[in-house]
Amino acid sequence: MSALLRFNHLGFGYPHRTIFTDLDATISKAACIALVGPNGSGKTTLLRLAAGTLKPDHGEVCLRGESIDTLSHRNIARSIALVPQNVEVSFPFTVQQFVEQGRTPYLKMFGGMSGADRDAVEHAMVLTDTIAFRNRVFNQLSGGERQRVKIALGLAQQPSLLLLDEPTQHLDIGRQLELVDLIKRLHRHGIAILASMHELTLIEDTFSSVWLLDPDEEMLQGTPSEMLRPELLGRVFDCPPHSGPVLLKPRSKHPERVRV
């Protein structure tokens, strides 16, 4: 298991609020990690630090052993694709035009798209099942379609690591499952994944490990069954354990703990 991305003694804070003091973590080439934590615990911040759009206060993020600070955004974007939570596009671009923007890190100073660029865009749309609505306007898509198109833009970057910021947010249960299937498919294609997730029920079958952001302590890491225990979740999310079906569902493989 070789390290693709490493957080080395990472510290980061906003004015009046510290998020990370000494974060150490590694994303391997075959990782499929769910990032879990309460609102404001730093999930999006961590994804931005990983993508190099935020600079840590101390420590460093290393991509294949090289400090991300020494790499240009262009260079980083060829290895790491960040799919943001909300994208507001100011003009009625079509899905295809939107996905084509993923080729930005590959285009020359004065050049346009080459055949290889077009192939990458096509492939990204095939993988995400978005090719059928390539000519529709991005801003008019439904939530589930929009999410897949955003991922297609990320895939057009041909990344080794895909960072997803709440990919299942605002989706109905059917679209959530569709999206989780897509994540599995991409993982099988050899893309490492780090996704922040609020839907804890979707994690166990999809992700191989969980990073749990505890607002009071450093981040916890483990397998889904180690991390998604009602007592632990109850403490981290500051709610009574076993108080809702969501906190119970992850343990459903151990029926003795489930209370009806």
Place this chain on the structure above:
Amino acid sequence: MAGSVEDIRSDAPSQGVFYHPAGYRLLLGILAALLFLGILVAACVGIVPIPLRAMAGIFLPGHSLTGDQQLILFSIRLPRILAAVMAGSTLSVAGLLFQGLFRNPLADPYVIGSSGGAVLGASFGIFLFPQLSMAGFGATAFLGVAGAICSITLVYMLASVNGRTPVVALLLAGFAVSTMLSYCSYFLEIMDHDFGTGLRVLTSWLRGTIAQPTWPQLAVMAAMLLVGLGASFPLTRRLNTLALGEEYAAHLGLHVQQTRIAVIIVGSLLTAVAVALGGLISFVGLIVPHMMRMILGPDHVRLLPATALAGGIFLLVADTVARSIIAPSELPVGVLTAFIGGPFFLYLLRQAKREVFA
């Protein structure tokens, strides 16, 4: 997968005949032909009509222009026509660039005060450094560009919130800055001790009248136009990326700050050309890119050549109408574009109402 009903619905404006590459080339061909036709017709129209047959004498033997006709055509009418075409073209492309920069289809060189900045800068040149002159422009042209750059930078800083410019903020900042600039120009007018040329130029600028440039002046303007258009080309693709938002564009490897500065400089250069040739002409930079966007979709790369051509046609037609509807008097073309563009602007504003009153 997604329902088939959903897939059939296609509201994309880019679905028309002109969407595919062949159709796009056809559109450019049509626009170029219309521009040529427009120039021919406009050359015929005027107080002294020049018949189309006589015009053929320029190209073909057997027909010829009379001496008077030749004089009118080459020293009055053609320079005026080319000035209108170039002013329309530069205004429209500047509008396209600024709309991409502000991520807002209501940005127009006049509305956001960049034209006003160019007028003020150029007025400084005329009133304070009148002796500095090169091919009839010199300090004036340079200060015009500088004025446009300063005013748009100011409006941008005032109006942008996290890289987005809300409609209200943009309009208010643009309104305030352009009002101040116009009245500064009036102030300069009062300060003028050498009554005459400067005042006349300023008055026609503030009204938006297409100038009667000399051929050397036209050559300088044409050179600036070509430089501006050439420099716009690599920027168009970057404006597409910028449409995703500042942070996302930066993540994708776009140099956001460099792109912005380049757009401001190139757009200001184009605005200054337009102001030198026609003064404060409102809303052309709004109407033309919008019409082209309805036909071609929002891709700035495809929009640039089409907008440049259509802008030339639009202002040429407007100016020809303006100088002939009340002949022998002349209407400043700025008055005409305000009459057409004002309601159009309000229509666009109404479209954006949800954002305005949200």
